[in-house]
Amino acid sequence: MVSIFMFAVLLAGGAGELTPEMRGDIFMARKMYREAIDMYRQIPESYVTANKIGIAYHQMTMLDQAKRQYDRSVKLNPKYAEALNNIGTVYYAKKSYRRAVSQYNKALKIAPNSASILSNLGTAYFARKKYKEAFEIYQQALALDADVFEHRSTQGVLLQERSVEERAKFHFYLAKTYAKAGVADRALLYMRKAIEEGFRERDKFKEDPEFASLREMPEFKELLLLEPRVL
Numbered sequence: 001m002v003s004i005f006m007f008a009v010l011l012a013g014g015a016g017e018l019t020p021e022m023r024g025d026i027f028m029a030r031k032m033y034r035e036a037i038d039m040y041r042q043i044p045e046s047y048v049t050a051n052k053i054g055i056a057y058h059q060m061t062m063l064d065q066a067k068r069q070y071d072r073s074v075k076l077n078p079k080y081a082e083a084l085n086n087i088g089t090v091y092y093a094k095k096s097y098r099r100a101v102s103q104y105n106k107a108l109k110i111a112p113n114s115a116s117i118l119s120n121l122g123t124a125y126f127a128r129k130k131y132k133e134a135f136e137i138y139q140q141a142l143a144l145d146a147d148v149f150e151h152r153s154t155q156g157v158l159l160q161e162r163s164v165e166e167r168a169k170f171h172f173y174l175a176k177t178y179a180k181a182g183v184a185d186r187a188l189l190y191m192r193k194a195i196e197e198g199f200r201e202r203d204k205f206k207e208d209p210e211f212a213s214l215r216e217m218p219e220f221k222e223l224l225l226l227e228p229r230v231l
């Protein structure tokens with residue numbers, strides 16, 4: 001799906017006058033966040049624009065200002081799942097993972113089939129070292145969107161969290177999630193990342209049932225002999 005920001009960029013190449021909101025979207029796509037805020041403030045306030053202003057502040061790591069805008073968005077529309085999710089990402093960034101989990105669950109009550117929000121919830125559980133819960137939620141997210149863990153954009157109206165402290169273990173669980181779903185190429189990719197980043201529990205690749213279908217593959221056997229990267 002094309003994001004609203006990129007849609008605005010495409011419009012910019014055509015005829016006609018751009019609205020301040022479209023200009024704001026273009027500035028966001030260009031990572032000119034202060035200019036985007038200035039544009040959004042020129043139009044009547046709405047829950048959508050309040051959320052966009054929040055994202056602009058968020059991208060500048062001005063988390064308190066971002067949260068105020070997300071809160072404002074939710075006040076204007078209590079059922080706007082995107083803003084509820086984004087409040088969760090503020091809590092996550094501040095390492096308040098319990099609050100992040102609570103916020104993502106609020107968003108999921110409104111948008112239960114959002115793979116992005118589910119992946120955020122899983123990552124918040126992962127940060128709390130609740131690996132079993134994270135793994136279960138990752139499976140739900142992947143079932144809804146086969147590319148949910150490959151999204152890299154932080155644009156749009158919903159932020160997807162990708163920062164984790166235990167990267168090797170995080171990539172192990174992504175490998176496990178893909179392996180269980182039968183997506184061998186991505187399972188092997190994240191297996192490689194986990195090993196290169198120093199994942200120490202290599203026996204799990206040999207023992208966990210999710211990897212059973214991969215164990216006879218030459219690539220799998222080669223990865224088990226791989227040495228961690230020297231950082």
